[in-house]
Amino acid sequence: xxxxxxxxxxxxxxxxxxxxxxxxxxxxxxxxxxxxxxxxxxxxxxxxxxxxxxxxxxxxxxxxxxxxxxxxxxxxxxxxxxxxxxxxxxxxxxxxxxxxxxxxxxxxxxxxxxxxxxxxxxxxxxxxxxxxxxxxxxxxxxxxxxxxxxxxxxxxxxxxxxxxxxxxxxxxxxxxxxxxxxxxxxxxxxxxxxxxxxxxxxxxxxxxxxxxxxxxxxxxxxxxxxxxxxxxxxxxxxxxxxxx
Amino acid sequence: xxxxxxxxxxxxxxxxxxxxxxxxxxxxxxxxxxxxxxxxxxxxxxxxxxxxxxxxxxxxxxxxxxxxxxxxxxxxxxxxxxxxxxxxxxxxxxxxxxxxxxxxxxxxxxxxxxxxxxxxxxxxxxxxxxxxxxxxxxxxxxxxxxxxxxxxxxxxxxxxxxxxxxxxxxxxxxxxxxxxxxxxxxxxxxxxxxxxxxxxxxxxxxxxxxxxxxxxxxxxxxxxxxxxxxxxxxxxxxxxxxxxxxxxxxxxxxxxxxxxxxxxxxxxxxxxxxxxxxxxxxxxxxxxxxxxxxxxxxxxxxxxxxxxxxxxxxxxxxxxxxxxxxxxxxxxxxxxxxxxxxxxxxxxxxxxxxxxxxxxxxxxxxxxxxxxxxxxxxxxxxxxxxxxxxxxxxxxxxxxxxxxxxxxxxxxxxxxxxxxxxxxxxxxxxxxxx
Numbered sequence: 001x002x003x004x005x006x007x008x009x010x011x012x013x014x015x016x017x018x019x020x021x022x023x024x025x026x027x028x029x030x031x032x033x034x035x036x037x038x039x040x041x042x043x044x045x046x047x048x049x050x051x052x053x054x055x056x057x058x059x060x061x062x063x064x065x066x067x068x069x070x071x072x073x074x075x076x077x078x079x080x081x082x083x084x085x086x087x088x089x090x091x092x093x094x095x096x097x098x099x100x101x102x103x104x105x106x107x108x109x110x111x112x113x114x115x116x117x118x119x120x121x122x123x124x125x126x127x128x129x130x131x132x133x134x135x136x137x138x139x140x141x142x143x144x145x146x147x148x149x150x151x152x153x154x155x156x157x158x159x160x161x162x163x164x165x166x167x168x169x170x171x172x173x174x175x176x177x178x179x180x181x182x183x184x185x186x187x188x189x190x191x192x193x194x195x196x197x198x199x200x201x202x203x204x205x206x207x208x209x210x211x212x213x214x215x216x217x218x219x220x221x222x223x224x225x226x227x228x229x230x231x232x233x234x235x236x237x238x239x240x241x242x243x244x
Numbered sequence: 245x246x247x248x249x250x251x252x253x254x255x256x257x258x259x260x261x262x263x264x265x266x267x268x269x270x271x272x273x274x275x276x277x278x279x280x281x282x283x284x285x286x287x288x289x290x291x292x293x294x295x296x297x298x299x300x301x302x303x304x305x306x307x308x309x310x311x312x313x314x315x316x317x318x319x320x321x322x323x324x325x326x327x328x329x330x331x332x333x334x335x336x337x338x339x340x341x342x343x344x345x346x347x348x349x350x351x352x353x354x355x356x357x358x359x360x361x362x363x364x365x366x367x368x369x370x371x372x373x374x375x376x377x378x379x380x381x382x383x384x385x386x387x388x389x390x391x392x393x394x395x396x397x398x399x400x401x402x403x404x405x406x407x408x409x410x411x412x413x414x415x416x417x418x419x420x421x422x423x424x425x426x427x428x429x430x431x432x433x434x435x436x437x438x439x440x441x442x443x444x445x446x447x448x449x450x451x452x453x454x455x456x457x458x459x460x461x462x463x464x465x466x467x468x469x470x471x472x473x474x475x476x477x478x479x480x481x482x483x484x485x486x487x488x489x490x491x492x493x494x495x496x497x498x499x500x501x502x503x504x505x506x507x508x509x510x511x512x513x514x515x516x517x518x519x520x521x522x523x524x525x526x527x528x529x530x531x532x533x534x535x536x537x538x539x540x541x542x543x544x545x546x547x548x549x550x551x552x553x554x555x556x557x558x559x560x561x562x563x564x565x566x567x568x569x570x571x572x573x574x575x576x577x578x579x580x581x582x583x584x585x586x587x588x589x590x591x592x593x594x595x596x597x598x599x600x601x602x603x604x605x606x607x608x609x610x611x612x613x614x615x616x617x618x619x620x621x622x623x624x625x626x627x628x629x630x631x632x633x634x635x636x637x638x639x640x641x642x643x644x645x646x647x648x649x650x651x652x653x654x655x656x657x658x659x660x661x662x663x664x665x666x667x668x669x670x671x672x673x674x675x676x677x678x
Contacts (some may be wrong), residue, residue: 079643088461090491098407104488152296201620202270232421243370
């Protein structure tokens, strides 16, 4: 009964997206590739901003390979330096140097606090985690409605508003199975990072669950890099910084 | 009226921060990501502690036998931890130096400086790392206990996230990746020397021990199989696992089998007897995250080589008789013997057989960012005594960590937590990373 209600609800949401003018899956894959190469290294800064303007900043070095392997290590602040996170498909681990062994974490937790959770920080390709339910064109934008391929994905549905010409997201709404808004991501400041990578340098996010709080992710550097699979393992986690 | 309304609307719209205008100009200093061959960092901590003493308990009488009516013991603790590394080509050296300072008006001041880690590494390729020197290996999946951490010092179950001192070893990590359900395999062989000036407190001297760990990621499950042999300690074998059942529920476990363990037990008269046998030690645990960000960790730990209730009662009786003898005659012989027995195992954390660990921590309640209250209970299920520890952690200031914590011992006479030296403890820990 519950499933039927969700299905009807999803169909109601899909109604405005009924016009399939483009291949949604192909479009989503294009958006993924425009955001980043399939395998890359990057430097990012995360900033959590509290309602009173107080900020907390984190700097991360991240490597990704293929569809389902991504790892990050914190470079700053000093209290977080050396902490590393690893994602292999649905599996996520956190390694804290003092504590030692990597512990399993979940996508909805946040290793940095604030509005970004682990799934946002260890982001895989959207096409790897979501099916495109519908696409519609609206002025200079595409509107894509995505549904998670499995229950283990952090957000059940995504609504992506993407620039039609650049094929880059401008805004993504992350929703629960019942359509409740969890957070909104705003993609800003499109920048040429070299190597053919032109993408938003800033992702801001806010959430009705964290009223007044905002988190910002700044992409500082991103470039193609192919690494060995062995790098994406629990055993290698303490050594991630050696890849820099 | 309509015109006035339009003007008001125009003013309102112009006053609203548009997305473009509100967009902040985020800056990034590229020197922050510049990689240097060396790295230096540190941690400094101040930790005042107040112990509320239980002068009727066995461990009070053993430690404070010459001061029988003390009610409280304030203590000042400090810690400085410095670490540095240098990298060149495929080589890296790393050291972590820890200094602990302690002062109370009973034992007065003490200072202990130790290299927690100091090792050299070579990484000829990503799949191969070789380390030689002092290092913590940190085997196991348990949060409060790690029965399979054969080549590490036991961690403090009351504060399991503390940095630990390693042992001098030669070890390597060899990693291999596959497609299919078996995703990763890694093997970590370890040479563990025990000689006069190398790891001499580990066990029997003049032995070169070997150990190893084989890790698999198989069907999304972490599995380790490990062993240690060589003669310094009885041979031991074990395995552990960890797996997410759902995205917010993780299950983990460890099992260790140890041949020929020895312990000293007492009879009702206090006569000591050495007992030998095999030991089976295991833990099973869960970690669960609720939709409202409450993390629950629960673990059950069993150690067949631990002391049973009779063993502990006989030890407490020995302490009590020795304390009475000291008070009437001034003879410390019995207390000295009890102190030796305490050092040999009776005073170690969780010296009995069955324990339940429960920790509940709520992330950022009432929208207070970086604030995490938690409640931890360590329950001895053999004698139903417990240590209950509420705590409040705040990490809102960059690099500063503030933790207020209390511990209340619950248990009657002849129970583990009822016979601890203190009834309660209150501590504030302020730690700064640089």
